[in-house]
Amino acid sequence: MRLSTDVLVIGAGGAGMYAAIAAARTGARVVLADKNMIGRGGATVMAQMTVAAALAEQEPDTWEAHLADTLAAGRGLCDPGLAEVLCRAAPERMREMDGWGVGWARTDGRIRQVTAPGHNRRRCCYVDFLNTGPAVAGTLRKRVGRTDGVRALSNVAITDLVVKDGSVRGALALALGDGAEMEIEAAATVVATGGLTKLYERSSASNNMAGEGYALALRAGAALVDMEFVQFFPIGHLAPRLVGMDPIMWDPFRYKLGGRLLNGAMEEFIDRYGGEDGGRYTATRDLATYAICREVEAGRGSPTGGAWLSFTHLPEAELRDAFGPVIDRLLNNGIDLTREAVEVAPIAHYHMGGVKVDPRMRSTVAGLYAAGEAVGGAAGANRLSGNAISEALVYGEIAGREAAGFAKRQSGGWDKAAAEALRDAARPGSRANGSGPSAIALLQELRRLMWRRVGPFRNRADLTVALDRIRAMRDVDLDDVPISDERAFAVELVEWHELRSALLTAEAVTVAALAREESRGAHQRDDFPETSSRLCVNQEIVRQSGGLGSRFLLVAQGSIPA
Ligand SMILES: Cc1cc2nc3c(=O)[nH]c(=O)nc-3n(C[C@H](O)[C@H](O)[C@H](O)COP(=O)(O)OP(=O)(O)OC[C@H]3O[C@@H](n4cnc5c(N)ncnc54)[C@H](O)[C@@H]3O)c2cc1C
Known part of the structure; x- marks a missing residue:
């Protein structure tokens, strides 16, 4: 043809x-x-x-x-x-x-x-x-x-x-x-x-x-x-299991609310690698990827081999205001952001x-x-x-x-x-x-x-x-x-x-x-x-x-x- x-x-x-x-x-x-x-x-x-x-x-x-x-x-x-x-x-x-x-x-x-x-x-x-x-x-x-x-x-x-x-x-x-x-x-x-x-x-x-x-x-x-x-997106979803949602969905949460990035010992760590974070999400992707991979290599990763991302310091009303129905989709996946942190790790994302x-x-x-x-x-x-x-x-x-x-x-x-x-x-x-x-x-x-x-x-x-x-x-x-x-x-x-x-x-x-x-x-x-x-x-x-x-x-x- x-x-x-x-x-x-x-x-x-x-x-x-x-x-x-x-x-x-x-x-x-x-x-x-x-x-x-x-x-x-x-x-x-x-x-x-x-x-x-x-x-x-x-x-x-x-x-x-x-x-x-x-x-x-x-x-x-x-x-x-x-x-x-x-x-x-x-x-x-x-x-x-x-x-x-x-x-x-x-x-x-x-x-x-x-x-x-x-x-x-x-x-x-x-x-x-x-x-x-x-x-x-x-x-x-x-x-x-x-x-x-x-x-x-x-x-x-x-x-x-x-x-x-x-x-x-x-x-x-x-x-x-x-x-x-x-x-x-x-x-x-x-x-x-x-x-x-x-x-x-x-x-x-x-x-x-x-x-x-x-x-x-x-x-x-x-x-x-x-x-x-190749750009590696630093906070791709790692655990617990998440069905039917974008693995990089944590980014918009962080744009709106910040969110704390923590190592396995529940410490913030981006500043050790030349970045600033403090729950405000300002570190660029290359730096955050680098920092997470290095923490994991040093044995300071989260249990599944990444970092923790936590919103537990935020009131539920604030989370709901920012994310409306998405909060319920997460709950359907057994993830309650008001009570638990999720695990995230770098994934290939863009070229x-x-x-x-x-x-x-x-x-x-x-x-x-x-x-x-x-x-x-x-x-x-x-x-x-x-x-x-x-x-x-x-x-x-x-x-x-x-x-x-x-x-x-x-x-x-x-x-x-x-x-x-x-x-x-x-x-x-x-x-x-x-x-x-x-x-x-x-x-x-x-x-x-x-x-x-x-x-x-x-x-x-x-x-x-x-x-x-x-x-x-x-x-x-x-x-x-x-x-x-x-x-x-x-x-x-x-x-x-x-x-x-x-x-x-x-x-x-x-x-x-x-x-x-x-x-x-x-x-x-x-x-x-x-x-x-x-x-x-x-x-x-x-x-x-x-x-x-x-x-x-x-x-x-x-x-x-x-
Ligand atoms: C999960 C995810 C979330 C993202 N979120 C954002 C965001 O919020 N903001 C942002 O700025 N960027 C984001 N990006 C990046 C952004 O979405 C992409 O860079 C952009 O959409 C690329 O658009 P595109 O038209 O170049 O390619 P695409 O949208 O990828 O389209 C390429 C098309 O080419 C077709 N194709 C490939 N090979 C062939 C072939 N041989 N013959 C015929 N067709 C072919 C594919 O089927 C596809 O439909 C995200 C990327 C991903 C993966």
Whole structure:
């Protein structure tokens, strides 16, 4: 099956849906494809907390002040151009979403804004009672449905980008329902596939965040940047068992109420690691992750291997006022916050690295754009809370508009031979009767490996073990995965493609982590514990013969020539 369009948007989270709307409102024809259902796949719909934008609804604020906080959190590595675009345009996107009826929480008619770690004033908006992500995704989904010119394809996984004469001309895809192969010819393509945290055993990710977009871009010849910076969210829920709730749901509690973070001896400890907390929740994510992991290592963790988070010092009325029905959902899980602390620990949550783009969201390959968490560089070595959804909306709008502009100027089309060659190279046909472990078993192994060896603390020996095993999985195991001929619900085929991309992305993270011989933000090396002024530079990863190449950039990225 072959489709033809002006703009192909891959991934229908916040970034992809905004990109589709922005492209279509310039008059472009758009195909919006997602391996899940539109608007229900990745991280956007799961987010339950806040969105940062200098709206100045509660106190004076400027985009420059937001930018200053963003740059400080990034530990010297933020791409200043991308960060500026983010902070400048976030208020406009938030107001547009407001006009579309997202339902930002309000006080006396003004949008309510709260502080969050790393922000120096009340800047973070939300939709009340943990509904921020569902409301953002739902609003955009409705808007996509009402926008002429967008053809939305649910349950279609993009497996490769097709490149002709150095320019991306569309993609190969797989329809999940019947395993049918599809060709989508497009003058411009936007990668909006979200992050990679499914590569980690312990993560807040949805099922569709295996970092496939990074691999698509790499295989098409695009550069990635800052792949070593995986953000670990410090207070992911650990114990007791919690069913049907977001593992990072404790963040909004802490925004509103503080909450005491305690070690196994019931002592506050963040200040021992250079942070301040005192129940006020001001320590940034990288620092809090570091502090919790070190306390556990020193034998001062909570019983299940994390830290305690306690709200027991707060009166029930205050908890109920802040969290209404959520308190009862917790009680249904047997958790009474007025009487007991819960255990929390770091989990993989977000990826600062990604496709290298300029402030117009153009990658290093013509016709290829990126948006949202798929983009690398804006957050440097550590992202500020609330900036990720702003990034999805802001970069999505720019990428869609710019891709549509490119499509209008682009001539020439599909390269049949290139598409055929790609399909042959990536077809697991010869592997159909493989007798090795299944793709899902290998993915589980990869997730354990990444958690243990490429997790919050890294060192050369662990990273080398990880890299060797990832390459062996790529070169040997991938060829021996059993795949049945059954095409209805082509699960094995889809998993095989996901694993193939996940391995390339995991390799990129590991190669980058090995090369960065220092500790900075979310990248902590036991063997190089200091931050090096020499390495206050971004790192680019590209595909080259024989594997992946890494080089440190001497100029700020974002300066790709027009
Ligand atoms: C539990 C959780 C809570 C969070 N809370 C917050 C918060 O409160 N505030 C904040 O700012 N940030 C938060 N974040 C981060 C933020 O939600 C994400 O960074 C942001 O939503 C990413 O948006 P996106 O559109 O780039 O990607 P996503 O929303 O992840 O969408 C990517 C889409 O791409 C699709 N896809 C992937 N691969 C393919 C493929 N090969 N073919 C086709 N489709 C594909 C996926 O199915 C998915 O639908 C949270 C993240 C998580 C996981």
